[in-house]
Amino acid sequence: MDTNTLHKPPIHFNQMSWYDRFIVFCGVGFGSGLSPKAPGTFGSAFxxxxxxxxxxxxxxxxxxxxxxxxxVGIYICGHTAKVIHVHDDGRIVWDEFAGQSITLLPLLYLQQMNWLWVIVGFILFRIFDVWKPFPISWADQKVSGGFGIMLDDIIAGLWAALCIFIIHFYFLT
Structure with missing residues (x-):
């Protein structure tokens, strides 16, 4: 995902229909993705x-x-990209919501949902989302539309979740 928003066209909410405004507002993470620097990190933190x-x-x-x-994110991300005329714009962070949430699922399973583990999950997800090892990089480059925008973050969330399991079972038990 391209996180360089400094050279992106501005989002003109006032020129959109109410429906488009609502979808784009969701797509940009209720405003969390509008940070001029590191919108994906802000979206993940949100x-x-x-x-x-x-x-x-x-x-x-x-x-x-x-x-x-x-x-729902497949539609939201695809429609947001269409309305703002930029595919997988860094300001679209609904995909980070899903990926970050997937990362935290093992903490529910392991009953380890405390802030230390949540921060570890946040860091792991951001590493995978930025680094994009295979197959994340493949999904990011080869899959288009709303599904493509969502898929790389879903895979990053799965990788981060797997790391949480590995850390827990091999280093803490």
């Missing part, structure tokens, strides 16, 4: 506000909610 929601839902409820968030 996603940490979902932690109490995931705790309330429990593991199975959170999985269902994250799957729905991801499916």
């Amino acid at each position: 996603a940490l506000l979902f932690v109490p929601f995931w705790l309330q839902l429990g593991l199975l409820g959170s999985i269902v909610a994250i799957v729905l968030m991801s499916l």
Whole structure:
């Protein structure tokens, strides 16, 4: 994902229909993706506000909610990219919401949802989202549209979640 927003065209909310404004507002993470620097990091940090929601839902409820968030995100990210005329714009961070939330699922399973583990999950997700090892890089480069915008972050979230399991089981048990 291109996170250099300094050379991106501005988003003109006042020139959009109310529907487009709503979808774009969701796509830019309720404004968290509009940070001039590191919008993906701000979007991922904003996603940490979902932690109490995931705790309330429990593991199975959170999985269902994250799957729905991801499916809806395909439309939200694709429509936002279409409206602002930039594919996978760094300001689109709904995909970070889903990827960061996936990262935290093992913490629910392991009943380790404390702020230290949440910060570890945040850092791991950001590393994978920025570094983009295979297959994240493949998804980022080869899959287009809203599905492509979502897919690389979903994979980054899965990689980060796997790392949390590995750290927990091989180093802490």
